[in-house]
Amino acid sequence: MNSTALFRSAYATIWLIVGMTLLTEVSPPFKALLIQLAGQHWVAKSIITAIAFVVFYFLFRKSRESGKVFGGALMVLLNVVLGGSAIFGFFVWHFLTK
Amino acid sequence: MGVMHALIGLHAALGEAGALAFLWVLIELLNPSASSLRRAHIAATLGVLFILGSWFFGGFYYVTEYGTLVKPVIKSGPLPWAHEIITETKEHIFLFVPLLAVLVRGLIGRYKNEFMQNRGARMGVVLLSGLIVLMVFTIAGMGFIISSGFRAALEATVL
Numbered sequence: 001m002n003s004t005a006l007f008r009s010a011y012a013t014i015w016l017i018v019g020m021t022l023l024t025e026v027s028p029p030f031k032a033l034l035i036q037l038a039g040q041h042w043v044a045k046s047i048i049t050a051i052a053f054v055v056f057y058f059l060f061r062k063s064r065e066s067g068k069v070f071g072g073a074l075m076v077l078l079n080v081v082l083g084g085s086a087i088f089g090f091f092v093w094h095f096l097t098k
Numbered sequence: 099m100g101v102m103h104a105l106i107g108l109h110a111a112l113g114e115a116g117a118l119a120f121l122w123v124l125i126e127l128l129n130p131s132a133s134s135l136r137r138a139h140i141a142a143t144l145g146v147l148f149i150l151g152s153w154f155f156g157g158f159y160y161v162t163e164y165g166t167l168v169k170p171v172i173k174s175g176p177l178p179w180a181h182e183i184i185t186e187t188k189e190h191i192f193l194f195v196p197l198l199a200v201l202v203r204g205l206i207g208r209y210k211n212e213f214m215q216n217r218g219a220r221m222g223v224v225l226l227s228g229l230i231v232l233m234v235f236t237i238a239g240m241g242f243i244i245s246s247g248f249r250a251a252l253e254a255t256v257l
Contacts, residue, residue, distance in 0.1 A: 069222035
């Protein structure tokens with residue numbers, strides 16, 4: 001496996017999850033599309049997440065491997081913290097302003 | 099109701115087993131040897147399987163039971179934020195965990211012959227394994243808050 005491709009796929013998929021989560025809440029047509037795809041918006045997001053990770057890996061698999069695994073792991077940590085905070089912050093804001 | 103308890107139990111137990119598997123990975127990589135790297139490889143594979151199982155049973159519960167039986171009760175109770183903030187956050191940040199698990203398993207597969215010499219790669223995997231453990235236990239705590247929201251709503255009507 002190519003570690004650079006794995007890291008890039010992880011960053012891209014994390015932000016895809018964040019994007020889908022927020023878009024579902026602000027765009028009824030997008031939510032309807034997800035429901036149409038899988039019957040339930042969270043199930044659709046789950047399926048898209050799994051497929052996207054694999055597709056991103058294949059897109060990035062020819063990347064030159066940097067070998068900087070610790071730096072990549074730190075970037076994943078940063079992306080998880082920022083992405084998770086964006087999701088949590090959005091739902092706090094959504095609840096308080098409803 | 100019996101199905102609901104079984105699904106929650108499977109979701110939580112498989113999630114905790116996944117967290118323990120990645121804690122095992124972390125410990126094996128702190129002071130590596132040929133045998134500990136072999137065990138880390140097995141633990142990461144088990145961890146991925148447990149997390150995927152937790153994803154499946156949690157999702158099945160969420161779609162078949164939570165939305166119709168639990169969510170309306172929490173939203174009409176004294177702690178509606180338990181659903182509006184905590185469930186909504188939990189169900190989405192959970193999606194990070196399987197991809198982190200596959201990432202760790204992939205890195206172990208890629209670097210298993212280099213970990214003894216490559217401390218940076220080893221510490222990277224240790225960091226990610228620790229992140230998975232922390233995330234799973236945070237998510238378990240969120241599960242407690244959600245069930246408290248459900249209990250509070252039932253207590254408000256029964257007591």
